[in-house]
Structure formats: C-alpha cells, structure tokens
Amino acid sequence: MRELKVDLGERSYPIYIGSGLLETAGDYVQKHGISIKSPLLVITDEKVAPHYLDTLLTSLETAGYAVASAVVPSGETSKSLKVYEEMMTSAIEAKLDRSSAILALGGGVVGDLAGFVAATYMRGIKFVQIPTTILAHDSSVGGKVAINHPLAKNMIGAFHQPELVLYDVDTLLTLPSREVSAGLAEMVKHGLIRDADFAHWCEENADQLLALDKDALAYGLLKGCAIKAEIVSQDEQENGIRAILNLGHTIGHAIEAIAGYGEFLHGEAISIGMVGSAKLGVMRGADASLHEDTKRMLKAIGLPTSLPEHLSTEDIMSAMMHDKKFREGHMIFIIPTAIGEVTIAKDVRAEDVRLVLEELKKEV
Amino acid sequence: MRELKVDLGERSYPIYIGSGLLETAGDYVQKHGISIKSPLLVITDEKVAPHYLDTLLTSLETAGYAVASAVVPSGETSKSLKVYEEMMTSAIEAKLDRSSAILALGGGVVGDLAGFVAATYMRGIKFVQIPTTILAHDSSVGGKVAINHPLAKNMIGAFHQPELVLYDVDTLLTLPSREVSAGLAEMVKHGLIRDADFAHWCEENADQLLALDKDALAYGLLKGCAIKAEIVSQDEQENGIRAILNLGHTIGHAIEAIAGYGEFLHGEAISIGMVGSAKLGVMRGADASLHEDTKRMLKAIGLPTSLPEHLSTEDIMSAMMHDKKFREGHMIFIIPTAIGEVTIAKDVRAEDVRLVLEELKKEV
Incomplete structure (x- = not known):
C-alpha cells in the first residue's frame, strides 16, 4: 500500500x-x-x-x-x-x-x-x-x-x-480498454507538464499500464497524483500556477462540447488538445521534436492524436469563446516549451489556434 | 458615514x-x-x-x-x-x-x-x-x-x-412597517445574546427606530453588525460559538416551515422563538424576569410574542426534527441565562420544548 x-x-x-x-x-x-x-x-x-x-x-x-x-x-x-x-x-x-x-x-x-x-x-x-x-x-x-x-x-x-x-x-480491473487509455491521458499529461522522466516512463511502460498491471498502475497513479498535489499545494484556488494542469483542456473541452458529450471520452479529447498545444508550442519557438514526441507518447497508450474532419473548426473556436478559461477577454493557453515543461500564455491569437485546428485534422 | x-x-x-x-x-x-x-x-x-x-x-x-x-x-x-x-x-x-x-x-x-x-x-x-x-x-x-x-x-x-x-x-425609508419590526428582531437578538446595554438601548429607542430615524438606524445597524462580526470572527465556519446567533431560530424556523413560508416574516417567527428560548432559560434556572424582559423588549418594537393556537405543537416538533441544528441526534438550543448572555445547550429534552410551545400559545 x-x-x-x-x-x-x-x-x-x-x-x-x-x-x-x-x-x-x-x-x-x-x-x-x-x-x-x-x-x-x-x-x-x-x-x-x-x-x-x-x-x-x-x-x-x-x-x-x-x-x-x-x-x-x-x-x-x-x-x-x-x-x-x-x-x-x-x-x-x-x-x-x-x-x-x-x-x-x-x-x-x-x-x-x-x-x-x-x-x-x-x-x-x-x-x-x-x-x-x-x-x-x-x-x-x-x-x-x-x-x-x-x-x-x-x-x-x-x-x-x-x-x-x-x-x-x-x-x-473491470475498466473497458477505451477508458483505460482515456484515463492514462491525464497521467501522461502530468508528465508532460512537469516531469519528462515520468512522461518517458509512461511511454516505456505503456504495455504494462494498458494490461492493468497492478504495480505499474500503482506507481503511475502515485506519481500522477504527486505531481498534481505538488502543483495544487502551491495554488489551491487556481489563481496562478495551477492553471498549467489545464494543458490540452481548452481545445479538449471545446471538442467535447461540440461533438456532444459522449462521442469523445474526456481523456481522448484532451489528448487531441495536447497535440494541438504542442503544435502551438512549436509555432512559438519550441523544438519541432516536441510535437512528434508528444504525439508518439499519446499514441503509445492508445489515444487519438488527430481531429476528425467532421468537427467544424469554427464551431470549436466558438465553443472556446464560452470556456471559462477566458479571463478579462484574453485567450489563455497552456503551451509546452519542451517535454516536462509548460508556460502560461495569455496572448494567444485566435488565428494561430484556428490554424492549429486545421492542421490537427491532417495529422496521421 | x-x-x-x-x-x-x-x-x-x-x-x-x-x-x-x-x-x-x-x-x-x-x-x-x-x-x-x-x-x-x-x-x-x-x-x-x-x-x-x-x-x-x-x-x-x-x-x-x-x-x-x-x-x-x-x-x-x-x-x-x-x-x-x-x-x-x-x-x-x-x-x-x-x-x-x-x-x-x-x-x-x-x-x-x-x-x-x-x-x-x-x-x-x-x-x-x-x-x-x-x-x-x-x-x-x-x-x-x-x-x-x-x-x-x-x-x-x-x-x-x-x-x-x-x-x-x-x-x-420605503420599507413597510411590518418589515421594519421584523428586521429589528435580529437587531434586538444581537443585544439579547451579547450586549445587555444594547438590548436596553433598542427598547428605549424603539420609537425612533420604528420611525426610521436615520441616526438611530445607523447606530443600531452598526452595533448589530459589530456584535455579529465579533462572533463570526471567532468562528467563521460555525463549528462552535457562532451557533449562539441562532437564538430563537430553532423554534422560529419550525414555525415558518409549518405555517407556510409567508404567513410569518422571519423576524416575527424568531421573535416568538426568542420568547420560547427565554422560557426554556427560566425552566433551567434563570431568573423569571428574563422571560418578562425579553417579551417586553420584543413587544416594544412591534413583534409577536405568542404562538397562534392554530399551529399544531406536534407539527412544530416534527419540523424541528428536520432542522439542521440537530447534530449527532441531540437537540441543540441556544438558551438565554440573562439579558445579554446565552449558553449552547446540547441536552434539551423534547418534553421541555413541547411544554414551552404549549405555554407560548397562552402568552398575552
């Protein structure tokens, strides 16, 4: 225990x-x-x-x-x-x-x-x-x-x-495999925002995690909880740093909202959102490998990394405008700078987000 | 100001x-x-x-x-x-x-x-x-x-x-006079629980208060707020002392509930409740004058001090059982010991409350 x-x-x-x-x-x-x-x-x-x-x-x-x-x-x-x-x-x-x-x-x-x-x-x-x-x-x-x-x-x-x-x-042990993958999305997220070693560990141990190996699960859950706990301890009411936990969530919530809750599991939607955020990171100067690494890590645990064609880019944009992560009129995004590191960007331009959504439809 | x-x-x-x-x-x-x-x-x-x-x-x-x-x-x-x-x-x-x-x-x-x-x-x-x-x-x-x-x-x-x-x-200044009296009930309550001088001041200045004299009102409101603020400062989440602010409320809420919200204004219901609580205080050893003084102070500001015959004692008892002031099965009452002093009693017997309700119907 x-x-x-x-x-x-x-x-x-x-x-x-x-x-x-x-x-x-x-x-x-x-x-x-x-x-x-x-x-x-x-x-x-x-x-x-x-x-x-x-x-x-x-x-x-x-x-x-x-x-x-x-x-x-x-x-x-x-x-x-x-x-x-x-x-x-x-x-x-x-x-x-x-x-x-x-x-x-x-x-x-x-x-x-x-x-x-x-x-x-x-x-x-x-x-x-x-x-x-x-x-x-x-x-x-x-x-x-x-x-x-x-x-x-x-x-x-x-x-x-x-x-x-x-x-x-x-x-x-009774979880359906699709829910296992979707659940692991938040675990990988904790690695992506704060701990590159843990992100790599998740990728290397993807098979054990997907097979619900108890030791791998217990370690992964503990580590995921610990990363989150450390961030929450610094900012219980989400006035600052805690926002980094929202990596992938701005796009993810919008996907969930317009696809109708249910088509995508939460973890699947934020997986696509995290790939989009990595793309924004690369657009803003991060190494191109950030996007490829992020995508590979999420694929390893069975998650979607591209946006289905039938979801309208404009609908997603409009859903994001209703999202409560908009503060005082500015568009806030959590942007990765490298695996294990993110920054809070408060000046993201709508055109760049629209471009990323279009590119997310072309991902393979 | x-x-x-x-x-x-x-x-x-x-x-x-x-x-x-x-x-x-x-x-x-x-x-x-x-x-x-x-x-x-x-x-x-x-x-x-x-x-x-x-x-x-x-x-x-x-x-x-x-x-x-x-x-x-x-x-x-x-x-x-x-x-x-x-x-x-x-x-x-x-x-x-x-x-x-x-x-x-x-x-x-x-x-x-x-x-x-x-x-x-x-x-x-x-x-x-x-x-x-x-x-x-x-x-x-x-x-x-x-x-x-x-x-x-x-x-x-x-x-x-x-x-x-x-x-x-x-x-x-636009308040109907019945609401003025009902509002003053909580002001007097603050005196009754914590400040005998203020309780007497309310009685002595009842006419000015009822006439909505701005100076009297501003002083009374400030004093009432100050007493409450002092108690709340000691116990923000109501885990202890703050409960004394509920003087008259256990009976009062039950009266409001069974009479149908609206027949009694909140202040009217707790006025009757405060007279009941004073009776319980006297039953538990306080000087008999406590009951008379409480009643006179509340009458001075135009509040009811007796329970109408048509309200069933058993219905009130049963409504109190649903009240959230019951903690771990015990009946909690705020009981006055003198004007300006109350105690939190956690061992009040249902029979005594029933008796008090019956007597409240005979008050003049």
Missing part, C-alpha cells in the same frame, strides 16, 4: 493507493475522524454499483456506520442540476447532519457530483473519494468539484477538499 | 453604513479591487428594482463597468434551485469571468441567492452586498449564503464572504 499526502495546510489529506482497500474502507474512514454517530451517504453510478457497492457498504456497516446509498445513471448527464437536487433529497432523507460525510464511489463524474453535494449540503460537510477509474486519479486530487450548466461544462462548482482518498487498484 | 471591519484574516471586509451610498457605489466597488475589465451582474428583486436599480446601474456604469442585471420575484420562493439556475444562466449570458463580481441589491433573500450564485459560479467569484432591509444587517455579516430545498430551508449553501457591504440607510 502506497500513501501520499496532499499538503494544503489545515485542509491536507492523504491518498492511499493499493489492493484490497475497499474491504477495509470502514476502518480508514473511522481513522480519519468521521464520526460514527452520524449517518453516511455513498453516491455511486449504475455501472460501478453492481461490482463494488456491496463491498463498500458492508465494510462501513461492519465499522459501525449507518449508511445510505444513491445510484445515479452512468456518464456526464448525471452532472446536472436535476441529479444534484435528487442527491440533496437523498442526503436529507438519510438524515445527514453537519458531522456526516458523503462518499464518492466511482469515476470523475461521481466524484464531481458527490463532491459538489458535499460542498453545499448544509454549507459543506465531509467528503471521501473512492475512485474506480484511472482518470479519477486526476480529479481526486485538488478539490475541484462541479456540475454542468446546459450552456457550459463545470460551470457550477466549488473547491472542496476530501478528508481522504482511497484508491483501490482492484477496482480498475 | 460609519465604517466597520469584519475581521476574518485574508477574507476580512468592510461594511459602510450611511446615507447616499448607492449613488457612489461604483467608486466603492472600484476602490475594493473589483476589475473594471470584467463584467458585473446585479441581482435584485421586483420590489426593490423600481426604487433603486437604476441608481445603482448608473453609478456602476459611470465608474466604467459593464453591468447586467437580473430581477427575481420578491420573497422566499426565489431561493429555489429553479431561480438559482436562471441566475447562473444570466451570469453566463453576461459573460461573467473569474474576475467578475455579483452584486446583491435587496434583502436577505436576494443576498442569500446572489451570494450562493457567486459562491458557485466558476467555483466562486467575488460578491458585494447592498442590503435594502433592516433584516439584512444580519445576513450581510458572516458569509452564510444558501437556497432552500423543498424539504428544508437553507439546506443548500456555502460560506462565501463579500468583498464589501454597502448599507445605504436611505433605502430603508
């Missing part, structure tokens, strides 16, 4: 990564000061529930907790105000009080939704993340929780740190 | 109280670091808008801001998830970014709603309170913002401190 501390002063919390953690979740939760006198609510989705919900509930009940659970539909549509209200109803009906905790059992959608419920139920109660996807290694660090507004993704949210994160790698 | 600082470390903010502040709001907003490059959104209600919205918009525009406004129906029904979503839509359509601010022009409902929108739009943007009621002197200090769930009041919310509070006493 590996342990990592996310250092945020009095809001610091540990991440436990290993095998068999779900069976002992009750002990971990109790060890971290969550009162046995107050009821808990587990929020999960209909894909995860059949595999892991009973194990978690049994573990919590054995430790002495009263636990209710709520199962939401799988996928991005559950990050709606409608489902949010339903979860609030579940929390009230389960008689959660100010000492209660909400546990998120699932991927990024469940974590974002359950986290926002925890952030706002009675003005904020405790929150525990139990990620069951690789992608969630990213969202489980940093406390960003949110739901979607019909006009924009993640527009309604909060910063709400968990009490602890329990990462049971056994739960990753 | 009087000024008060709410001391909350890096979240500290000033409250300005005086005449003519609305006309110069733009300057105040700019002086407090709200960027002129980002658009603003004013949220107000249909009763306040005709009197004061144009003055505020003109002042902000003169200072150079781009400003949008949204007008919600007056009253508690606007603290719904539906109106919350509409305000999010307005914020997106007004292209608010992470440097923007939302301004609440109105009473407690508008402040709570607009504050929760500001707390959660893009995970939190800046917030300015411009209260137009006496009651709002209470809600504008302390950062508690919330909307209602169909099953419980203020169940969905956050702690979100404003950048500044602009309290223009001229806006109080």
Whole structure:
C-alpha cells in the first residue's frame, strides 16, 4: 500500500493507493475522524454499483456506520442540476447532519457530483473519494468539484477538499480498454507538464499500464497524483500556477462540447488538445521534436492524436469563446516549451489556434 | 458615514453604513479591487428594482463597468434551485469571468441567492452586498449564503464572504412597517445574546427606530453588525460559538416551515422563538424576569410574542426534527441565562420544548 499526502495546510489529506482497500474502507474512514454517530451517504453510478457497492457498504456497516446509498445513471448527464437536487433529497432523507460525510464511489463524474453535494449540503460537510477509474486519479486530487450548466461544462462548482482518498487498484480491473487509455491521458499529461522522466516512463511502460498491471498502475497513479498535489499545494484556488494542469483542456473541452458529450471520452479529447498545444508550442519557438514526441507518447497508450474532419473548426473556436478559461477577454493557453515543461500564455491569437485546428485534422 | 471591519484574516471586509451610498457605489466597488475589465451582474428583486436599480446601474456604469442585471420575484420562493439556475444562466449570458463580481441589491433573500450564485459560479467569484432591509444587517455579516430545498430551508449553501457591504440607510425609508419590526428582531437578538446595554438601548429607542430615524438606524445597524462580526470572527465556519446567533431560530424556523413560508416574516417567527428560548432559560434556572424582559423588549418594537393556537405543537416538533441544528441526534438550543448572555445547550429534552410551545400559545 502506497500513501501520499496532499499538503494544503489545515485542509491536507492523504491518498492511499493499493489492493484490497475497499474491504477495509470502514476502518480508514473511522481513522480519519468521521464520526460514527452520524449517518453516511455513498453516491455511486449504475455501472460501478453492481461490482463494488456491496463491498463498500458492508465494510462501513461492519465499522459501525449507518449508511445510505444513491445510484445515479452512468456518464456526464448525471452532472446536472436535476441529479444534484435528487442527491440533496437523498442526503436529507438519510438524515445527514453537519458531522456526516458523503462518499464518492466511482469515476470523475461521481466524484464531481458527490463532491459538489458535499460542498453545499448544509454549507459543506465531509467528503471521501473512492475512485474506480484511472482518470479519477486526476480529479481526486485538488478539490475541484462541479456540475454542468446546459450552456457550459463545470460551470457550477466549488473547491472542496476530501478528508481522504482511497484508491483501490482492484477496482480498475473491470475498466473497458477505451477508458483505460482515456484515463492514462491525464497521467501522461502530468508528465508532460512537469516531469519528462515520468512522461518517458509512461511511454516505456505503456504495455504494462494498458494490461492493468497492478504495480505499474500503482506507481503511475502515485506519481500522477504527486505531481498534481505538488502543483495544487502551491495554488489551491487556481489563481496562478495551477492553471498549467489545464494543458490540452481548452481545445479538449471545446471538442467535447461540440461533438456532444459522449462521442469523445474526456481523456481522448484532451489528448487531441495536447497535440494541438504542442503544435502551438512549436509555432512559438519550441523544438519541432516536441510535437512528434508528444504525439508518439499519446499514441503509445492508445489515444487519438488527430481531429476528425467532421468537427467544424469554427464551431470549436466558438465553443472556446464560452470556456471559462477566458479571463478579462484574453485567450489563455497552456503551451509546452519542451517535454516536462509548460508556460502560461495569455496572448494567444485566435488565428494561430484556428490554424492549429486545421492542421490537427491532417495529422496521421 | 460609519465604517466597520469584519475581521476574518485574508477574507476580512468592510461594511459602510450611511446615507447616499448607492449613488457612489461604483467608486466603492472600484476602490475594493473589483476589475473594471470584467463584467458585473446585479441581482435584485421586483420590489426593490423600481426604487433603486437604476441608481445603482448608473453609478456602476459611470465608474466604467459593464453591468447586467437580473430581477427575481420578491420573497422566499426565489431561493429555489429553479431561480438559482436562471441566475447562473444570466451570469453566463453576461459573460461573467473569474474576475467578475455579483452584486446583491435587496434583502436577505436576494443576498442569500446572489451570494450562493457567486459562491458557485466558476467555483466562486467575488460578491458585494447592498442590503435594502433592516433584516439584512444580519445576513450581510458572516458569509452564510444558501437556497432552500423543498424539504428544508437553507439546506443548500456555502460560506462565501463579500468583498464589501454597502448599507445605504436611505433605502430603508420605503420599507413597510411590518418589515421594519421584523428586521429589528435580529437587531434586538444581537443585544439579547451579547450586549445587555444594547438590548436596553433598542427598547428605549424603539420609537425612533420604528420611525426610521436615520441616526438611530445607523447606530443600531452598526452595533448589530459589530456584535455579529465579533462572533463570526471567532468562528467563521460555525463549528462552535457562532451557533449562539441562532437564538430563537430553532423554534422560529419550525414555525415558518409549518405555517407556510409567508404567513410569518422571519423576524416575527424568531421573535416568538426568542420568547420560547427565554422560557426554556427560566425552566433551567434563570431568573423569571428574563422571560418578562425579553417579551417586553420584543413587544416594544412591534413583534409577536405568542404562538397562534392554530399551529399544531406536534407539527412544530416534527419540523424541528428536520432542522439542521440537530447534530449527532441531540437537540441543540441556544438558551438565554440573562439579558445579554446565552449558553449552547446540547441536552434539551423534547418534553421541555413541547411544554414551552404549549405555554407560548397562552402568552398575552
């Protein structure tokens, strides 16, 4: 079992990564000061529930907790105000009080939704993340929780740190291979922005990662979480440096938005976005190898690196204009300067982005 | 013009109280670091808008801001998830970014709603309170913002401190007299929990306050805000001492809930609740004069001090069981021990509360 501390002063919390953690979740939760006198609510989705919900509930009940659970539909549509209200109803009906905790059992959608419920139920109660996807290694660090507004993704949210994160790698073994690749996209991203050695390690160990080798996964997740934790520790509220974690996300979110949520998995969309950002980097003076290296690393873990012809460049441009990464009218992009290094550019010209999108359609 | 600082470390903010502040709001907003490059959104209600919205918009525009406004129906029904979503839509359509601010022009409902929108739009943007009621002197200090769930009041919310509070006493002159009395209830409450001299001052100056004398109002509001600010400074997240501000609220919220929001104004309901709490205090050993004094002080400012016969005692009891002031199964009450002093009792028996409710129906 590996342990990592996310250092945020009095809001610091540990991440436990290993095998068999779900069976002992009750002990971990109790060890971290969550009162046995107050009821808990587990929020999960209909894909995860059949595999892991009973194990978690049994573990919590054995430790002495009263636990209710709520199962939401799988996928991005559950990050709606409608489902949010339903979860609030579940929390009230389960008689959660100010000492209660909400546990998120699932991927990024469940974590974002359950986290926002925890952030706002009675003005904020405790929150525990139990990620069951690789992608969630990213969202489980940093406390960003949110739901979607019909006009924009993640527009309604909060910063709400968990009490602890329990990462049971056994739960990753049932992931479909497309989701494995998409999840690894954020892992590679952490290497690309901050740690060239780790980016190369991901490429070299791509086969083990794709085969869900537990040791490779545990190391990769720990390293990915550690890089993110280090950045978040410096800038909890995303007023500066934390923005570098958005590498590939400006283009990626726009692709997701116009393709209709679902055609692209988040990791696939940001993979294309990261190739686009590398191209922007080369346009702004980085070595041409940056683009080729980035592309090869992402291909190694089975990710798309080109933009399908049928997505309109102008639609993507227009979707980016709605993105909340526009601050005071300027277009902000995270631009790689080399593998493992990025810069925050606040002066990116729309023409250059349009050109990159066109070139992304010609990638092979 | 009087000024008060709410001391909350890096979240500290000033409250300005005086005449003519609305006309110069733009300057105040700019002086407090709200960027002129980002658009603003004013949220107000249909009763306040005709009197004061144009003055505020003109002042902000003169200072150079781009400003949008949204007008919600007056009253508690606007603290719904539906109106919350509409305000999010307005914020997106007004292209608010992470440097923007939302301004609440109105009473407690508008402040709570607009504050929760500001707390959660893009995970939190800046917030300015411009209260137009006496009651709002209470809600504008302390950062508690919330909307209602169909099953419980203020169940969905956050702690979100404003950048500044602009309290223009001229806006109080159009208040209906019933709302004046109800607003003064929270002012008297601040005296009852922490400052006997101020409680007596409120009683002695009841006529001036009810006549909306500007000097009396400005002094009373400043003093009420100062008492609250001192308590909030000690306990921003309501983990301890801050709970004393809930004097009268456990019974009061239950009365509001079962009578149907609207029959009682909030201040009227907590007035009855404060008399009930004083009775509990006497039952637990305080001098009998505590009950009589409390009642007389509240009557002086025109507030009800007895419970109407038609409200069922059992319904009120049951509504209290849903109230979020129940922590880990115990019944928590703020109990006065003398005028200007309260204690937090965590062991209040349901039978005693039931008895007090019955007696409240016999008060004259």
